[in-house]
Amino acid sequence: MRVALVSMYTPHHEETGATMRMRRTAELLAERDIEVVVLCAKWWDGEVIEFEQNGVTYHRVTDSPASGRFASRVPFVLREVDPDVIQVASFPPSHVTAVKTAARFLRVPVVADWWNRDERGGSRAYRRAAKAPHTVLTPSEMIRTQVREMGASVDATHVVPEPIDMELVRTADIETRADVVYARDLDEHANVESFLLALAELRDKDWDAAIIGDGPERSNAEQTARDLRIDDRVEFLGDLSVDDAVPIMKGAHVFAQTATVEPFATNLLWALACGCVSIVEYQTQSAAHELVEGRERGSLVTSPQELADEIVAARGFEHRMVDDAFDHYDYRHVVDRYESVYETEIDDFGFF
Structure with missing residues (x-):
């Protein structure tokens, strides 16, 4: 052919x-x-x-x-x-x-x-x-x-x-770098501020977060983390290859998706396959909700406060490093x- x-x-x-x-x-x-x-x-x-x-x-x-x-x-x-x-x-x-x-x-x-x-x-x-x-x-x-x-x-x-590459997910090492992960290009649609506001609601909780990705909004996101006084617990990792990002996702427990525009939420899919409890902030121009609807280890929220609540609730789920339910991807x-x-x-x- x-x-x-x-x-x-x-x-x-x-x-x-x-x-x-x-x-x-x-x-x-x-x-x-x-x-x-x-x-x-x-x-x-x-x-x-x-x-x-x-x-x-x-x-x-x-x-x-x-x-x-x-x-x-x-x-x-x-x-x-x-x-x-x-x-x-x-x-x-x-x-x-x-x-x-x-x-x-x-x-x-x-x-x-x-x-x-x-x-x-x-x-x-x-x-x-x-x-x-x-x-x-x-x-x-x-x-x-x-x-x-x-x-x-x-x-x-x-x-x-x-x-996605499920063989990579299964064979990659585990890097316990963060409890909560966000991953996306940090452009005008990233809406990483919602993620940071949710983390700020949990100042009295024990957590570490990582943001994977780079772009024109990175400096604003870093300033927001400083303004919210959580910059010592949020690590900005910049652009990472899939080979480097997957071990971090396997080591994390929660993945947050907040972008306002997403024809397909590829990073969310990688996180779900890595076993993360995934929380999606619903956006009208994002298809991310399609990946978590009806799944026990996924939920939809509409505000940073709800996102914070679901991060806390995620502790009720066991930690996983691979989810074979996503093999068809x-x-x-x-x-x-x-x-x-x-x-x-x-x-x-x-x-x-």
Whole structure:
């Protein structure tokens, strides 16, 4: 099977949830000996048209990101690549419709991978993009609902979550660094202040906390911890690799999720798999609640005070270091879902 992944942006241009998901998907498929070609704006040096990295071929469509030029050129490049199925990123949305037009002539199905609506895309373009593909894949039910509200049908939308490595969870060491952990990029949506306010309510309790992640809001978060006089008990660890973060989560007892925007709460999923009692502050633009609803070792709150109360209540749960209930989020199962979607769309397209 030859899969063309169409995404003008890659993590080499900008590291977003969408570009990181695209690269992860490409590399997982390549590990299955599927031929994967990413059609993108050039990010490598030199004049070569293609560049290979981690088993994935990156093919130049334009020399730099330029939405209009990319949309006009990508049909010709798709003809050269001759894929069995095309997967296209939902941003820019105009590329989804351009790919669908090209796919009609190539007689191959189009799958859109929809991370979240980017503010740089227009409403009309997104509505057209939602209706154009044969199938739309989303990381969560929340995003699936958004796509359906833009016009995609129920049958044409499917959830394929972000994956984790359960083998890493099972084999990683345990680092007893903190009782309570928060992990996320510290950007304008991090809302780490809610976490710190909850900890401040527990000054008279015995706890240590760690914040994993970095970003433009880190200095403000550190100042908030000082203002609340809990900075001596909150350790800011900065960006950590998954290999370094997992042992800390296995050693912790509680994980707190407070971000206001989260198409899929990947760090929360890692913490749940590491056995953490996980507490999610409900936010209308976050899908984090989907991972804890109905689970004994997870709860939803709506304020820092409730978060503090649940941190205390978490002491009633035994400490765990692995939760096998999340095995279906393992890399091998998630890539199976992609393959299944591709095979179904190829078979259905050929039939009709």
